[in-house]
Amino acid sequence: MNLAVKDIRHNFGRFALTTVGVGMLLMIVMGMSGIYRGIIEDATLLVDESNADLWIVQRNTRGPFAEVSRVPANLVHRALAVPGVETAREFVYHTIQREREGKPIRIAVVGLSWPTDKGESLPLVAGRALARNHFEMIADRRLGLPLGERIRLGKESYTVVGITENMIGSAGDGLAFFTVADALDIQFDIPGEAVRLERQARFVRGTLSDLGRKQPALTETAFKLPWEIPSLGPRQISAVMVNVLPGTTPQSVAAVLAGWSDVSVYTAEGQRELLLLGPVEKVRRQIGLFRVLLTIIAGIIMALILYTLTLDKLHDIALLKLIGAPNRRILGMILQQALLLGVVGYGIAFLIGLRIFPRFPRRVILTDGDLMQLAAIVLVISVLSSVLGIWKAIRVEPNEALSG
């Protein structure tokens, strides 16, 4: 006869409510772990998905995911000239916030190096990859933009031609993929009036300078659009992604690129580590501490619940001792109830979590490793939390059953 199960069946309502409570608490612990994994996954997603061997970024910066990085677009051609480099692609990454149907929408804009990269490798769940080098975009489902929707960004409108799933930026914003040219247009969108004023200002500066006065044609050139002026530099991109030839190690190419004094170079793994040590590190530690605190709180609450359940049974425990029940049978009952509380609570946490976590604004990723780890922790706190109840049960004297 299993006394633990009999007692639970007798007080099923109370046990059910208690386990739901413990389950909700464990769900939060589980969720914290999932949020932590989600942040890491989101942060490293682009690095992992881009499959680049090397990242060339602005000198002395940690790359476009950690801070602002600006390199000239023609860096791609310099990189391609390095022995051992198979491909070099432009990379543009920035975040914008606009309004859609009266609500703010944050978009992490990624530029694809057209025509080398049209987004075929992206995990498309609907639609297609980019087919034109302008005015098309692939949006993540999290952005809530349906296929065919046209959204105005800057001076142009872009049509959603493909939908991805779980493509999230390091800040938790849904990713949208454009060609590099479109991504730069969106990034450097300047109102017409500002363009006119800048052109006017350049013209005035030219006319006031000695060179302008001596060569009036120069002032006319200064009045042109920026990309029509040879003396102005090319447009700036965030980074250049490099893939090396088979048989060449990324380290050997990186050693060459590291000699360039205007840029810094990182391997994919290095970029990933920088991400985790930089923007993610504090969040990771904060969530880790919350996890530890919540686990301790869950343990304390479980211990109090089991202690209370034991207190309610003290008379029955005294009676069992009086009729000669060995301690192991009584303690086994408390321990089994503790384990049942933990196991059922864990199951509830998992089932509720599966339904609730997908509704969270940021991704909550439950990995097998984390779930196993939490299961082990729950087993340990179940055993530890029963200690208080067991201690009380051991101290009960059989003659307490006589007190009525």
Place this chain on the structure above:
Amino acid sequence: MDNGYAIETEGLTKIYGSGNTEVVAMRDVTVKIRRGEVVALLGPSGSGKSTFLTAVGLINPPSAGRILIGGELVMDGPKALMETRSFRRRYIGFVFQKSNLIPFLSAIENVQIALEVNNWSASASRRRAMELLEYLGVSDRADQSPATLSGGQQQRVAVARALANQPSIILADEPTAALDGRLGRQVMELFRKLAHEQGTGVVVVTHDHRALDVFDTVYEMEDGVIRRSETDAMRTISSPVEDDQKERGAT
């Protein structure tokens, strides 16, 4: 080494506290209770009845004196000569003022648990428990929860539990206090029937003087001292077991 006595005590004394706070709850109690004998223990509150009951029930060790159960020396002063819990499990049954059934077990499981803790298998313990419930006339309520049973039915289940391991002695602490007169008498008569049919010694602490005719022997306790009741002495003159009773020493 069964000498026909369910329980024997020699010079049983219990002292609580020490020095100025010393209280003698039981003084030099010597009693012999035969198998099959039904004994009533009367006395006012604080007279030492419960102390006696818990001492012979191996719950509360005496300060001095000896306790023999089934002829076997179990307690020598405060020192237990064997593992009291397992001894209690095998040789002693308890019945209380309230039925003291475990609320989360059914009637039959309340009886079964006493057998299972004595290493009976689940099926054998269920069979034996059902036999006992049938014997006590509550088998039709076997699967009911204690809360759904009447006071008398609960007390019968408690008696069945006490009898489960065929104990040498049943110790009952005011078992009829929560019952009306008719049910109380039924329970007392049940004890008598059990004692005589199964050879179990029964000690009943009671305040109920209406059913004293059920008992073979009546003792009274006052200020920790036990003596054979005058009522009992008068009653046993015509008793067919008079000779036996003369051997039952009461000091």
